[in-house]
Amino acid sequence: MAATRFIKTNFDLCTGCHLCQLACSQRLLGGYNPHRALLKINHSDENLYHHPVVCNQCRNAYCANVCPVGAIGRSAATGAMEVDHDLCVGCNLCHRYCPMGVVGVDVDLKKSAKCDLCQGDPRCVAACPTGALELAIWDDGPKAVDHD
Numbered sequence: 001m002a003a004t005r006f007i008k009t010n011f012d013l014c015t016g017c018h019l020c021q022l023a024c025s026q027r028l029l030g031g032y033n034p035h036r037a038l039l040k041i042n043h044s045d046e047n048l049y050h051h052p053v054v055c056n057q058c059r060n061a062y063c064a065n066v067c068p069v070g071a072i073g074r075s076a077a078t079g080a081m082e083v084d085h086d087l088c089v090g091c092n093l094c095h096r097y098c099p100m101g102v103v104g105v106d107v108d109l110k111k112s113a114k115c116d117l118c119q120g121d122p123r124c125v126a127a128c129p130t131g132a133l134e135l136a137i138w139d140d141g142p143k144a145v146d147h148d
């Protein structure tokens with residue numbers, strides 16, 4: 001079984017710039033629309049801190065568990081939970097039951113849209129100027145992926 005990879009968030013480093021969302025939506029849509037990104041940036045009421053919320057690539061994934069057709073499974077190549085659009089029937093249950101609120105809906109395809117870690121090279125991580133997002137791997141516990 002592939003190791004579980006996920007994006008670790010360091011909210012204390014986040015400036016709320018939204019560059020990660022622009023990079024995500026650019027890959028998905030070929031355009032820049034943070035409202036279509038598959039990660040959220042929550043801001044405190046006083047704008048004192050900003051909290052990135054990303055797909056956890058959960059080891060016990062609710063999105064996969066609720067899917068009635070088995071369309072979501074872990075990629076052996078990347079370790080991410082991916083949607084098979086040939087199987088997806090667009091029921092939106094994964095969108096509704098994601099605990100993080102980050103499984104989206106592709107309004108053009110009318111099917112699920114979820115983070116696949118950009119096939120192992122997440123655009124949001126590359127776009128973040130502060131290190132608030134970090135590609136990590138679960139083994140006995142989370143640790144950062146070594147790119148060297």
Ligand code: SF4
Pocket residue numbers: 063066067068069070071072083087088089090091092093094095111112
């Ligand atoms: S929208 Fe698609 S992937 Fe999501 S639960 Fe329904 S069939 Fe499964």
Ligand code: SF4
Pocket residue numbers: 013014015016017018019020021041050052127128129130131132133
């Ligand atoms: S790019 Fe980095 S610093 Fe900017 S909002 Fe996203 S996580 Fe925060």
